[in-house]
Amino acid sequence: MKLCIxxxxxxxxxxxxxxxxAGNTVNVLARxxxxxxxxxxxxxxxxxxxxxxxxVVAKQNAEEFGVQxxxxxCTKTTALEAIAEKVQPMIGEHTIIVPMVNGLPWWYFQGIDxxxxxxxxxxxxxxKLAQLLPAKHxxxxxxxxxxxxxxxxxxxxxxPHLLILGEINNDLSDRLQQLREVLEAADIEARAVDNIRDxxxxxxxxxxxxxxxxxVTKGTLEQLYADPRVSxxxxxxxxxxxxxxxxxxxxxxxxxxxxxxxxxxxxxxxxSMLQDFLAGQRLELDAIGYSVIELAEKVGIEMPHTKQVLDxxxxxxxxxxxxx
Numbered sequence: 001m002k003l004c005i006x007x008x009x010x011x012x013x014x015x016x017x018x019x020x021x022a023g024n025t026v027n028v029l030a031r032x033x034x035x036x037x038x039x040x041x042x043x044x045x046x047x048x049x050x051x052x053x054x055x056v057v058a059k060q061n062a063e064e065f066g067v068q069x070x071x072x073x074c075t076k077t078t079a080l081e082a083i084a085e086k087v088q089p090m091i092g093e094h095t096i097i098v099p100m101v102n103g104l105p106w107w108y109f110q111g112i113d114x115x116x117x118x119x120x121x122x123x124x125x126x127x128k129l130a131q132l133l134p135a136k137h138x139x140x141x142x143x144x145x146x147x148x149x150x151x152x153x154x155x156x157x158x159x160p161h162l163l164i165l166g167e168i169n170n171d172l173s174d175r176l177q178q179l180r181e182v183l184e185a186a187d188i189e190a191r192a193v194d195n196i197r198d199x200x201x202x203x204x205x206x207x208x209x210x211x212x213x214x215x216v217t218k219g220t221l222e223q224l225y226a227d228p229r230v231s232x233x234x235x236x237x238x239x240x241x242x243x244x245x246x247x248x249x250x251x252x253x254x255x256x257x258x259x260x261x262x263x264x265x266x267x268x269x270x271x272s273m274l275q276d277f278l279a280g281q282r283l284e285l286d287a288i289g290y291s292v293i294e295l296a297e298k299v300g301i302e303m304p305h306t307k308q309v310l311d312x313x314x315x316x317x318x319x320x321x322x323x324x
Contacts, residue, residue: 001024001069001070001182002025002027002065002066002067002068002069002070003019003024003025003026003027003068003069003070003072003182004026004027004028004029004065004068004070004071004072004087004090005019005026005027005028005029005056005072005074006029006062006071006072006073006074006075006083006086006087007029007030007073007074007075007079007083008028008029008030008034008035008038008058008074008153009074009075009076009149010147010148010149010155010157011074011100011143011145011147012028012072012074012075013028013043013045013147013149013153013155014045014047014145014147014155014157014161015072015074015100015145015188016028016043016054016056017043017045017052017054017056017155018045018161018186018187018188019182019183019186020043020054020055020056021045021052021054021186022185022186022187024182024186025057026056026057027056027057027058027059027065027068028056028057028058028059029058029059029060029062029065029083029086029087030058030059030060031060032152033152034152034153035058035059035060036152037151037152037153037154038056038058038152038153039058041053041153042054042055042056042153043055043056043153043154043155044150044153044154044155045155045156045157046155046156046157046158047156047157047158048158048159048160062086062087062088062089062090063089065089065090066089066090067089067090067091067092067095068090068091068092068095069094069095069096070095070096070097070098070179070182071087071090071091071095071096071097071098072098072100073087073097073098073099073100073101074100075101076101076102076276076281076282076284077101077102077103077123077284077286077287078282078283078284080099080101080106080129081128081129081132084128084129084132084133085132088132091137095137096137096139096175096179097133097137097138097139098138098139098141098165098179099133099138099140099141100141100143100163101287102143102203102207102272102284102287102288103204103207103284103286103287103288103289103291103292104120104123104200104204104287104291104292104295105123105140105200105287106119106120106123106124106129106130107129107130107133107135107138107140107168108120108197108200110130110135110138110168111135111138111167111168111169111170112168112169112170118298120291120294120295121294122286122287122290122291122294123286123287123291135168138168139165139166139167139168139175139176139179140165140166140167140168140196140197140200141163141164141165141166141196142163142164142196142199142200142202142203143163144161144162144163144164144203145157145159145161145162145163145188146159148275160189161187161188161189162188162189162190162191163183163188163189163190163191164190164191164193164196164199165179165180165183165190165191165192165193165196166192166193166194166195166196166199167194167196168196170194170195170196171194172192172194176192177192179192180192195251197248197250198250198251198252198253201241201245201248201250201252202252202253202254204241204245204288204292205238205241205242205245205252205259206259206262206263207273207288208237208241208288208289208292208306209224209225209234209237209238209241209259209263210224210225210234210263210271211271211272211273211274211288211289212273212283212285212288212289212309212310212312212313213230213233213234213237213309213313214270214271214273214274215273215274215277215283215313215316215317216309216312216313216316217230218274220267220268220269220270221263221264221266221267221268221269221270221271222263222264222265222266222267222268222269224263225260225261225263225264225266226264231260233305233309234260234263235256235260236305237303237305237306237309238256238259238260239256240296240301240302240303240304240305240306241292241303241306242256243296243301244292244295244296244299244301244303247295247296247299247301248295248299273288273313277316277317277320280320280321280324282317282321283313283314283317285310285313285314285317289306289310289313290310292306293306293307293310
């Protein structure tokens with residue numbers, strides 16, 4: 001299979017390295033210092049098995065790769081439209097596109113019965129993503145991989161890797177199984193499911209209860225979920241998210257107490273959103289937060305605690321970016 005990683009950040013480089021280490025020819029769409037590093041030295045990956053140096057094919061222009069069998073979109077949602085435009089020359093009739101993005105996806109209402117033609121305005125206000133990345137190409141993905149970048153194309157990922165995959169029409173298709181097998185052969189635990197939206201809501205519950213509040217408090221996951229001065233607010237947000245998920249018939253595997261305990265058990269770890277804030281990057285507040293509020297409003301549910309924390313986070317982020 002012709003495999004392309006579009007976006008060479010920490011997760012993109014980790015995925016590219018694992019796939020290439022398994023013997024696949026992996027194309028990486030990159031730019032700037034990361035492109036230079038990839039072309040000169042390949043990817044340096046430190047994982048549970050040790051230190052690896054893995055070569056990939058890296059280019060800046062998608063035209064040079066041609067049509068691909070699978071394109072993994074490994075970028076922040078704030079850059080998704082830009083990367084969607086860049087990958088157009090690689091999309092053929094049967095190309096699979098796997099968006100490895102945080103939060104609710106723009107395709108949430110596609111592929112299923114949608115009599116009112118609903119969409120999530122926060123994520124695709126002009127419909128451009130739906131146009132650039134047609135639903136027939138999409139396989140949904142919930143990413144449980146952690147990694148951080150020491151330098152361009154130099155990444156550390158020392159936790160087990162898990163990807164949950166599902167067709168957006170909930171079909172357990174042949175192409176879904178084939179994709180799962182490719183990932184499993186690369187030592188990535190890949191689960192093919194017929195309820196990808198349930199899996200998305202499970203991760204949304206974890207992200208929305210921790211990420212924005214971590215920017216406000218600068219607290220770790222353990223502090224957010226266990227400190228009695230903060231955890232009651234986390235629980236209020238969690239209850240609002242779970243009520244909204246239930247309104248959309250989502251089935252979340254864990255009860256509220258289990259989610260709180262799992263969060264506290266993550267230990268002294270900064271959320272990815274706090275890391276982005278400290279690095280001076282734009283935050284994924286629409287995908288992780290405001291899109292959920294939009295869905296809640298569609299069914300008449302209020303999320304006052306969630307909205308207040310999101311608004312505070314947006315204010316803090318705006319002040320910080322303006323100061324730079």
